[in-house]
Amino acid sequence: MRRRPTRGFGALPAGVLVVAWWLSGPAAADGYARQQDDVGTSGADLVLPLALLAAVVAVAAYTFLTRRRRAATRTTPHGGVPVPELAELDGRARAALVAADDAVRTGREDLAAATALAGAGAAQPFAQAVRHAEGELAAAFRLRQELDDARPEDEPARREMLEEVVARSVDAQRRLEEASDVLDALRSAPGSAKEALDAADERCRELAGRLGTAEAALAALRGRYAPSAAAPVATAPDQAGARLRTARERLAQARAAAGQEAAGELWAAEAALAQVALLVDAVDRRAVELAEAAGRLPGALAEAEANLAEAAKVLEDLSGGLPGATAEGVTKADLRGRAARAEAVTGDVRRSVEEGRYDPVEALRRVAEADASLGAALAAVRGRGEEARRARAFLEHALLSARSAVGAADVYVAVHRPLVRAPARTRLAEALRRLDEASGGAEDALPSVQEADGLARSAQALAEQDVRLHGTSAAG
Template structure:
């Protein structure tokens, strides 16, 4: 009952309450027991006039016609002392209501109501609560009995039709949920990145040769660290190999045997580590425990190899003390610079000629080689000038010349490789052009044989035939513009078709036929592996672990193909094909990495940037240094220093002294 603070109103309500109590106690006011309902709208309390009863029946009929839901409405004086819910439940049982019946019972004297029944499909409890709270109850409080029944029927109808819920609040709540969820997601991502950085920092400080310590690290940190150590070790091996060849030319093969043994051990360890990374990257998933075992094996293998190289640094530096004859070395480097500079115009002309004869995609691996070679030559020239200034210093202060000589040697070696790749490109293309007719003839012959085995070939032969026809069509239109690509596709299609024919016809390929195929596939694979190797070697400062892994696996398969050429040509052929595919993938992934590096590291085209890209200068903080700016000839240039023989830690030797 409504209340008020007005004293007169409280008295009025009190009198009204007494009157109602008297009415209830009167002999004529009988209790309304639950009973079976025979019509959809009953009014034993006399709450409805004729028009009101017709309105409620019409609303109930409309609900049934639209959704086949039966709403029963009962107006009674009271609920006979029962709770509204009990009275409605008993009435529903006695009336035999099913899962499509709803009951709205209203006790006009008790001023109570009940709503009972199974919720129709598509109507939620919250929607029913809103219908009763917002529409039915206000009508009952105002004694608008007919409006209450109509509101119940129309509310259910609207909810089942999709209009029972106000979209405004829902959209607002939805937007708030989205905002909160986005905020939580960003916060969680920030926390996760901070945690990942901390775990990676811990992994970098962990001894890479200690399996127990590595086992305590999180799996993701091991994955990231494994890729880092692969790049570090591969760079160290490549730089050590370049330094070792220079030393062998100066001191002879016997003098460098201990260092060559350490280098070969490191190469073998690197190949093993890359093979493990390839296994982790392939399409066959490993369990977390298997991943952890493989990652620990990878990191410890790389760690031991790295330390074996570092253990030889002091001995190597002592053998190749560049300060003893620094002057003649710088003179020799100057002659090399002059020689390479003289090659630039011819290489530029050759590259221009190739660009006019072949599409850009064919020349992409060497398109910027001449420019990069010029950058390496300019860098080497600057290092030679710095080296001459260093050796002019007093004895004991000339140590910076060592880094200058090493950096110049590395840059000159890479410049020579870059120009050789341009000058040799025509030979590779011509080799493919000369070999293409024989491959195409053999492909046509195999297609003829395939026509006789169509019924026995199955999907493998059908796929191989389609690939062979595509290769032939491509050869007819693009062989002049892209002989390397057409040659590779034709060789691959020929090999696949040959395997399918052998399976379909149950025949063996003649030994000489297989050998001929193997020679072509092997030559193709060797070219692709060499191109990828040259590209990565001269741009290793921007190449991550993935293309290096592909290249290492390509080289392994190529070596295995060479080993098996005589004893098992069929197996050798499979290894050569795999090497060709992996070599191509390595080149593509390395090119993508260099493009990303160039975008993120402006400005390009400078001598020092080229040296960093080539791995000639490395971040001193990554090699155990303490940074330092360019100048003073101490071997560091803007936080970078020249790479040298040894592991990723680099040489720990220092040079100090002077007069006092």
């Protein structure tokens, strides 16, 4: 919003200006004439006009200063509607993002329950609302990320972006609320309650069996790998068990109730079951990721060690030349530094593998990052085909690590969402966006994938901090 121009004496009340004109115009001249005609009149006759003139000046000064102060603090914009301070607007934007993200996540759960209850066709209107809300929320998170990055914006631009974040977040919630009638109709459809209860009971039994398998898988992961390997899902079975108990309680209450009350209990049970499935899936996915990373790690180590040998040869060939760039502006000192780091990382990872207690995903991430950095310095001396092959290998390693980090952070935010604030959600949304853009497999996608990995890990750390600061997440 543009700042209103500050006005001076031109903005004074009309009555004040009239008084000022009268004192300085014909009335004052007439008084002066009478004073000349009557030489005996005392100078005290001028006291009243002078006092009025001083009052006019005081009122003018007060009005001018007040208008300047209000313009500076932006408390009286056009139309008299207060404009919030930038910090207040920023807080509104963060709160609106959290509310919209919660609404979209709940909407996805409701959509899954509605589809299971009545089929995809009947739930299609609500599915369209969820997709619209997802689009608005994604755009709002993108703007929030731009505001949070290192690029400064001036106050008008920042204010405009914050207002758009609020507007898009509110629109996402509004669209879901408008489509809630579809859910209400599905909940209250004749004969749907009994079918849905039977389906939910069956789903409870299925998830109970999967939960037992997940607990066994987690125990195996803890016995085989370092504690950090299982850390992202360390509490998932316990949380899934709590939500499964909640679902069973809600289903029992739904069978004892009737009408809308029964529908509400059934919907709450479906939401709890959705989170049980999310947590069990997370354990299964983590086990697969660790196994895949462990399988890739020997090849990544061999690749890194081959790069180290090549770097040593390049440095030896350049030892007789002048210090400076090797090719593409890479200096010998830079190449030597990258080689030293890659050598330290590969040595450390090999030792941890030999000891048998390591985190395959983290080990692969470390080796891939160090080797990619060294490979970039060596790219100028390689053939085109060889460089393309190695770039694809780097990208595959990075994608595995990034998907693991994004998946873990997404599950954590979903399960603890009553306590997770806007910064963690914003980083997670940006990580998802960058990972989605890079999933096409383009050779130049490696930086985006690595950024997605870092953003997801940052989101996880911020979300965990929110949970520690604001209490434990309630079950269900």
